[in-house]
Amino acid sequence: MSKSRLLITSLIACLPLSVAVVAHSVPQVVAKASWSMVDTIKDVNNDGFIDGDGGVPKSGALSINPSVQMVGEGNHIAQPHERLIGGALSWYLSQAGFPVTLNACESRGSQYSWTLLNTTTQAVTSIATKQLTKATCKTHATLPEGSYTFTLNVTAGTTNATVTIPATVKNILMVAMGDSYASGEGNPRNVDAWLTQGGPFSAFRPYWDNDVCHRSVHGAPALAALALEKTSALTSVTLVDVSCTGATVRQGILGVQPGTGQTQIALAKSLIGEQPVDLVSISIGGNDIGFGSVLSSCLLNANCPLSKPTSGALQNYPTLQAGVSDQTAKLQAAYSEIANCLSKRTCPSGINLAPTASVLPTMYPDLARNSNGAICSYLSMTQQDFTWARAAILNPTPPSEVAYTTTSQTVASLSITSSLNRQITNTTALGWKPVLGSWTRSGDSAMGHGVCAGTASWTFGVQFGGQMSSASFHPNPQGQIELGKALLEAAKIAIA
Numbered sequence: 433m434s435k436s437r438l439l440i441t442s443l444i445a446c447l448p449l450s451v452a453v454v455a456h457s458v459p460q461v462v463a464k465a466s467w468s469m470v471d472t473i474k475d476v477n478n479d480g481f482i483d484g485d486g487g488v489p490k491s492g493a494l495s496i497n498p499s500v501q502m503v504g505e506g507n508h509i510a511q512p513h514e515r516l517i518g519g520a521l522s523w524y525l526s527q528a529g530f531p532v533t534l535n536a537c538e539s540r541g542s543q544y545s546w547t548l549l550n551t552t553t554q555a556v557t558s559i560a561t562k563q564l565t566k567a568t569c570k571t572h573a574t575l576p577e578g579s580y581t582f583t584l585n586v587t588a589g590t591t592n593a594t595v596t597i598p599a600t601v602k603n604i605l606m607v608a609m610g611d612s613y614a615s616g617e618g619n620p621r622n623v624d625a626w627l628t629q630g631g632p633f634s635a636f637r638p639y640w641d642n643d644v645c646h647r648s649v650h651g652a653p654a655l656a657a658l659a660l661e662k663t664s665a666l667t668s669v670t671l672v673d674v675s676c677t678g679a680t681v682r683q684g685i686l687g688v689q690p691g692t693g694q695t696q697i698a699l700a701k702s703l704i705g706e707q708p709v710d711l712v713s714i715s716i717g718g719n720d721i722g723f724g725s726v727l728s729s730c731l732l733n734a735n736c737p738l739s740k741p742t743s744g745a746l747q748n749y750p751t752l753q754a755g756v757s758d759q760t761a762k763l764q765a766a767y768s769e770i771a772n773c774l775s776k777r778t779c780p781s782g783i784n785l786a787p788t789a790s791v792l793p794t795m796y797p798d799l800a801r802n803s804n805g806a807i808c809s810y811l812s813m814t815q816q817d818f819t820w821a822r823a824a825i826l827n828p829t830p831p832s833e834v835a836y837t838t839t840s841q842t843v844a845s846l847s848i849t850s851s852l853n854r855q856i857t858n859t860t861a862l863g864w865k866p867v868l869g870s871w872t873r874s875g876d877s878a879m880g881h882g883v884c885a886g887t888a889s890w891t892f893g894v895q896f897g898g899q900m901s902s903a904s905f906h907p908n909p910q911g912q913i914e915l916g917k918a919l920l921e922a923a924k925i926a927i928a
Contacts, residue, residue, distance in 0.1 A: 463593040464538035465584040468665040470531035470572065472523040472603060473658050474510035481621070482522055482649040482658050482671070486515035489639060496625040498639045513621055516649065519642030521703050522657065522671040529576040530603045530668055534559065534584075537569035541586035541593065546571070551579045575601045604660065604669045604927060605707055607783065608653035609685060609696045610715035613796060614675035615642075616651025618892050618903025619912055623650060627909075632898035644691050645676035646902065650909065652794070652870075653713045655916030660923055674699045677902065680719045681766040686773060697773060697782050708786035711923055712774065713867075715794045717852050720766065721759040721825065722746035727905055730817045731894070735838045737820045737846060753846055756824050763855040767793075771862040790926035791864040794919060795853045795871040798826055799891050799905060801880025808884035811894060818882075820846060828853040828871055865926055869918030881911070890914055 474483045487505030489498035493513040504511050508524070516522060536544045546559035557575065562568050564586065583596040608614055620626075620638035630636040641647045648654070657671040674696040676689055683689045685696050694702075700709075725744030729752050730736035737753040746755030773779035774791065800808050800822040808818045816836055823830045830851045836844045857866050874881045874890060881890040883905060890911030892903040907915055 460540060461586055461588045461591045461593040462538075462540040463544075463584050463586040463595040464536070465582060465595050465597050466535040466538070467582055467597070467599050468533045468535070469601070469603070469668040470533055471661055472530065472668040472670045473661040474523060475658060476510050477512040479512070480655075480658070481513075482516065482654055483510040483512055483514045484516040484522060484641070484649075485510055485524075486517045486519060486641065488512070488514040493639060494622045494625060496622070496629045497635050497637050498622060500637075513639075515621075516641045516647075516671075516673065518703070519640075519645075519647060520673050520699065522654075522669075522673075525670060525704060525707055526574065529574045530601060532573050532575055532599075532601060534571050534573060534582065535569065536564060536571075536584055536586065537566070539564060539569070539584065539586045539593075541588040541591075543588075544569075544584060544586045546573075547583040547585070548573060548575065549581045549583070550576070551581060553578070577601050577603060600666070602667045604667055604710045605704065605786075606653070606657050606660070606669060606671050606711040606713065606923070607700050607704075607709050608651075608657070608671065608673040608675050608713045609700070610675045610713070610794075611679040611684065611719055612646065612677035612902070612906060613718065613794070613915075614651060614653055614713065614715035615645055615673075615677050616648035616654070616912060617646050617677045618900060618906040619648050619650035619909060620646075621648060621650065623648075623909060626900060630898075630900070632896050632901075634898065636899050638899050641673075642676075647673060647675060647677075649673075650912055651675070652907070652912050652915035652919055655912060656713070656919035656923060659916065659920045663924065672700050672703050674703075675715070678719060679716065681716055681770060682720075685714075685716055685770055686779075697779060700783050701781065704783065706784050708784050708789070710786050710789055711926060712783075712785070712789065712791045713794060713919055713923075714770070714791065715796075716770070717763050717766075717856065718796060719745065720763060721852050722752075722755055723825070726752060726756065726821060726825070730813045730821065731811060735836075736813075736817050737824075737836060738838065738844060753820075753824070757847070757849060760824075760850050760852060760855060763852070764858060767855070767859050767862060767864075771859075771864070790923075791859075791862075792867050792919065792922050792926060793856050793859050793864050794867040794915065795828065795856050796826055797870055797873070797890065797907065797911065797915065798822070798875035798880065799882045800826065801874075801882045801885070803879055803881075803885040803888040805878055805880050808880075808882050810884045823848050823851065825852045826871070826875065827851055828857050828868075828875075830854060865922060867918050867922040869921055870915050873914050873918055881914075
């Protein structure tokens with residue numbers, strides 16, 4: 433072999449070894465950073481309902497008769513179907529701030545560390561150096577709300593790479609107040625077992641998040657809060673649900689409701705302290721204007737708007753029509769009192785609203801139309817009864833009068849000066865943002881979803897006795913889903 437050919441062969445043989453050594457001696461270091469908020473509303477089994485830390489039945493949580501023995505309360509581990517903390521709180525609030533996930537997993541190198549700068553207070557949080565592996569590339573920090581820069585430093589030997597990203601740590605604190613239309617009346621966690629196996633004479637035992645208030649995460653505010661949590665990885669959501677079936681403005685929101693021990697505002701305050709509230713959803717007014725009296729009177733009496741109520745909030749009025757009209761007229765002042773309390777003008781020890789907070793009063797859905805959009809008749813309630821009740825209570829743009837044909841075929845002209853939902857829409861004057869969708873989804877649709885709408889109904893019919901009798905004329909599971917969607921839409925607009 434010639435000398436020149438031997439030299440070329442030697443060079444070719446050495447070339448791959450030379451390239452490999454150079455690549456190994458100069459490692460590539462890349463810093464790629466991202467972050468997200470840790471969910472403070474848990475849904476550990478992805479069934480669409482909040483899982484808290486308030487304990488869960490030892491067995492059969494969703495069965496017709498769950499165990500009375502509760503397990504797991506307060507262990508800081510959310511279990512499937514576990515109640516809200518204290519029956520009201522989705523997850524724990526900390527004065528230290530809210531958990532954030534820091535992600536260095538797309539980086540390349542041997543080790544990494546973080547420096548977190550609060551751009552308002554200039555406070556610096558340093559995360560100790562960690563090995564950069566698939567198992568350790570994510571870490572967590574608990575930070576107060578505010579604007580930050582997150583700086584990731586990645587090293588390999590003497591080589592390093594750094595990247596800085598902006599971040600806004602934000603937890604949306606939502607307080608749900610109000611009556612049975614907020615609490616989820618008729619929809620305990622095991623409602624499906626009742627629908628498929630229950631009945632007035634069954635051994636059904638409802639599993640509520642709060643027994644006294646019939647509060648459930650199947651209610652619209654809880655459904656909306658969980659959906660809001662899932663809309664963005666850059667915010668977390670905390671729900672404080674203090675709603676209670678039977679609540680009124682005077683006995684519930686501003687005053688103590690029998691059996692509860694404190695007002696809803698006081699309960700919320702005890703749970704959140706001085707944490708600023710971003711959203712307040714509130715369903716109130718139905719019990720104030722005597723909704724229960726209307727149902728009982730119209731089920732038991734002919735010509736019900738002209739009859740004298742024999743029970744409930746309106747029993748001292750000469751006629752049902754007179755009682756509903758008078759109590760409806762008082763709602764404007766009542767809503768103003770709530771607004772003054774929320775703003776601390778009259779409740780100095782009340783909850784602390786954030787400067788950009790929104791109050792979202794929910795309108796009541798339409799219970800009075802069948803699947804064809806026509807006015808209902810149901811049991812002993814006539815189309816005339818439903819026509820009057822829809823105008824006097826539910827229609828946000830009611831007619832000025834209703835011509836009511838009695839059983840003797842005489843026609844009474846019943847004056848309508850306002851309605852419950854009309855008064856709710858008028859709360860825009862208080863700076864509130866009414867949830868119009870809770871009416872429009874059922875009230876303005878071509879198809880009705882009222883109590884007589886059959887399989888299209890979003891409302892429970894009359895339940896005769898048993899553990900679910902109070903579900904009568906309340907949203908069924910699909911109705912709660914629809915109300916939750918409407919509230920979610922309003923909440924997203926409010927925080928945008």
